[in-house]
Amino acid sequence: MVNNIENRILENDKRAAARLITMLENKDPEGFRILKSVYAKGGNAYVIGITGPPGAGKSTLTDKLVKAYRKKGKRIAIVAVDPTSPFTGGAILGDRVRMNDLNTDKDVFIRSMGARGHLGGISEATSAAVKVLDIFGSDIIFIETVGVGQSEIDIVKNCDTTIMVMVPGLGDDIQAIKAGVMEIGDVFAVNKADRDGSARTAREIEMMLDFNKTLAWRPPVKMVVATENKGVDELVEAIEAHREHMLTSGAFTTRRIQNAKSEVVSLIKERIEQSILDNAHNEDKLSTFSKEIVSRALDPYTVVERLYEEIKDTIHIK
Amino acid sequence: MERPIRVLVAKPGLDGHDRGAKVIARALRDAGMEVIYTGLRQTAEQIVNAAIQEDVDCVALSILSGAHNTLLPKVVELLRGEGADDILVIGGGVIPGEDIPFLKEKGIKEIFTPGTPTQVTIDFIRGNVNR
């Protein structure tokens, strides 16, 4: 048992923070009671997303970025998200392997999360963890996540600055990435710049970014070799420039308000869905009507109209 | 939705082989657990820091180096110092039978010697985590 979490978390107590994150992952009502009681103390941490294809060097780069920010005396937290097996629900969360030196730094807190198996989705779970680590007293929170899949993309949408990590030789992949997530990157890092083709990859990214000339912020593209700590200071400068832009242009607050709005909407959706499905009567009706939709006795639109009026009253927002 | 059991799999000591640790990590994952894998050459301090931050239910230590009689009790002792003695600590690897009673007395709940089927370890973790 971990007692007195609400006071301990304000005193930078790691065990209290760690346990509160677990409670929120579990949707434990006591966890939400505690988070609500300390929520007003937060809002001070800057949140940096690190995304890109698997194996691009995100964890290695995060380790180096954290070391650079530690030199500036910043207190750091990292939330590292790794894929979960869709078959067993299990996962091997291995990002800490690349961050071993950070393990004995008392001003660094690292939390690993499996991508699946969270009620409401991983983006909700990471967002709760970020709130805890902010209140706990972190100056900067890094979120590492693979840049494939909508739920992972939703995570980085919630960050103040998002770094898109690319590597040479992505070939056609770069087209796919362009379609999905290019617009999410505030800063681009071409990692593994010790390899052939990195200059070309950087040029391709620059060209894609130049297609969109209406941007208020033109994302810079930086070459780095994470394993050798090369180009990391320049990357930090680019991050700081973006942060400066966010704060002076007002985009920082606008983005946060937008994120708060979408968070509330998704929490409401989740509540309503849960409330409907918790009611066995509703489940039965849904099943019956669904069969009739398939046999064409009814259409889905009529079903929605009929059910809405009835189901409305069974929604209990706890 | 049932929350998966979280296990920190760590390899304390100076030897450079983590095959045993990786085998058990994969077996636990396949059994539906979330395994936080920290890699080679972990000190007791690093293991305990990770266990606290990750809020794991179990710490599984794989050790070959012969330093088990100091390293394993040190992990338990440091966890106790952090008020985290509710975390289940188990060990595996080449550990002579005559050392096992001492280790258990020091708070390592079970020792799995080479050749133990992974299912035995899985069942032990499921049956002994405090949650």
Ligand SMILES: Nc1nc2c(ncn2[C@@H]2O[C@H](COP(=O)(O)OP(=O)(O)O)[C@@H](O)[C@H]2O)c(=O)[nH]1
């Ligand atoms: N050649 C080279 N390899 C790198 C570089 N950065 C990371 N790596 C390697 O790429 C592999 C994947 O790194 P990791 O940080 O785990 O990638 P992640 O999956 O994106 O988090 C590891 O073997 C790293 O050592 C780099 O700048 N150059």
Ligand SMILES: [Mg+2]
């Ligand atoms: Mg990684």
